[in-house]
Amino acid sequence: MSLRLATFNVENLMSRFDFTGFRNQLRQDRVLKLFDVKSEEDYRRLEAARIVASTDDTRQLSALAIAEAEADIICLQEVDNMDALRAFEYGYLFRMVGHGYMHKYLVEGNDSRGIDVGVMMRDQTRDGERIEIVDIKSHAALTYADIGLFSPEIAATNKPDDKIFKRDCLELDLKIGGRPFTLYVVHFKSMTNGRDGVDGRTSTMPIRRAEALAVRHIIENRFGPVHAGRKDFAICGDMNDYQERVIVSGSRRTGYGFTHEDGLPSALDVFSHDGFAENVMRRREPLDRWTLYHARGPEEQHLCQLDYIWLSPSLAARNAGRAPEIVRGGQPFRTVFPPGQEVERFPRVGWDRPKASDHCPVVMSLDFA
Template sequence: MRLATFNVENMFDRAKALNGANWEEGKPALEAHKELNALFEKARYSAADKARMLSLFEKHGLLKTDDSPLLLLRKIRGQLIKRPRVGDAEIVATGRKSWVGWVELKTEPVNETATLNTARVLGEINADVQAVIEAEDRTTLRLFNQQLLPEVDAKPFQHVMLVDGNDDRGIDVGLMTRPKFPIVSIRSHVDDTDASGTIFSRDCAEYEISLPGGKRLWVMVNHLKSKGYGSQASNDAKRKRQAKRIRTLYDAHLAEGDTLVAVVGDLNEIPDNDPLTPLLRQNSTLIDISSHPKYESGGREGTHGNCGPSAKLDYILLSPDLYASVTAAGVERRGMWGGVNGTLWEHFPEVSNADEAASDHAALWVDLDL
């Protein structure tokens, strides 16, 4: 069977703030989105809270309107802000119970050609068990599977599953499998907490796959905290907390007698850095597929951007029994653009510029003799 993972960077709609062309403006908008929604949840709004809301509204175009280029203020009940024709705007809500609403990120359609190229990547890999990162929701993933894969002469998957995670930007993790590899159970970890609070930025979704012959494969699909916004120290600490929890879950499988376990996805970190220590060191038995002698790297270590050594963000980590069953493995970069001029590697003819790329990430795959 073939197991694969691919960060699809959304299929039909993506938050404008997440698009590379808007990143200088997008990064502060993402931070404001998070901070404002946290402020809104307070039971009582202090004078300092109200002042901070107004400051963020002014900075991001929401002081005079609910609709700005990257953010949208949703008000369902009650009143948050008063905007008089003459004079200054003011926050009139006293706390969370006095109004219902939030700030959301505005979305825009993904380039149609890019969406088809995403389908081409999945078609070329032709996995039996395919993890997807940054999919909007199960409905979108199901429609993509049914409608877009046939457009590029690729076979749709029989089983499509995604559980919404903790990120409200529509970047969830999911799994698609072929008829011989049904999903028989799912474990979500969106509510897992430790002393510092909620652990997973999205989820660590555990999928139990039935294999021919009665065996079970566990695939743990992950998308760890990004480096995109927030302080480096805070982001690193968050990723390490997530890696620790994944390691605990993985070790629990081994203790229960589950020997076929894979941890896959976008871990947003390079192997040698501290956040991945729980998964790759500290007596971990997980083994990175890129270390296998049959892994074909295409001459580059990384999986993101220009795919240099500092851009290895995507992983397939295997338990010892799975690693022992590897017959082939590799990386699929043809859906990526590849450098400023698209000359760093061969890409699909349909990828004629960066906007048409399927993703900024490569896909990884491994063939297993089970």
């Protein structure tokens, strides 16, 4: 009995326009910066036209990436709302996979932009085993004070009664062929710009660490600290942090170099330091674990894993011979691939856009018996 489980940050699956770029240059798309737009009315008209013109290609590519993953359950991040998810599944994904993801779950979370985590699932696995939803629970209301996570590091940017999860931790109780399985879907705090001379990843790490501690608290409170490792659970999502990365040097003309850096401080040490859960991506080769290419010009380039499927010790042991797959065909042509990893891009992928997403879907086949 096998289940294909996936996670994918679909990147701004929105059903509304964002016109704040007229007053906030940081929110303005680069193409509109090329034009002298005199009035807000003109800006709104041009921005709406830009979004409509680019979205069709983008969502075709997103759907192709999901279709290639062939997952029975897919966890999604950056979904505007249920209407947007339904419209995407019916208008794009249905054309590629047919009547597949009939069941969709999303709860409005805490993100200031309104992007949420969600889940799509089939009625049954590809092996014909029934997928049942027993219960679904949002933890978006959980505060630092609720579980004693308020600290001096957190106090620099938050108050005790602030919500821990910047989006949500969506908890789904499932049965796969009658066997219990609990799924946690998250999207941790992003690595924003640095402040006071501290880089963005470091300055925001306490918030992500609190989110990871809160996920662990939820699981241990549910199953008990001793028994949690014996249960079948997975923690999936965009966690906006990494314990390793691949530094990219060089250029297209001179050739690229790839240097693996491991053992980096990370909020995700909360899951890994004592074996609470396993990042199964570590079963792949060190240069082949990345799900995102980061670049701020040729001087700053690296590949890293931001998208995770963490398995409980029980589930990881039962699937010791398996490793996740990464769908990279929707990556733009600017992404630098280490030797031997090049893939055939989906039709109409551009140098930077259109693309399926800035993230790659991750999928893994899991045995439950």
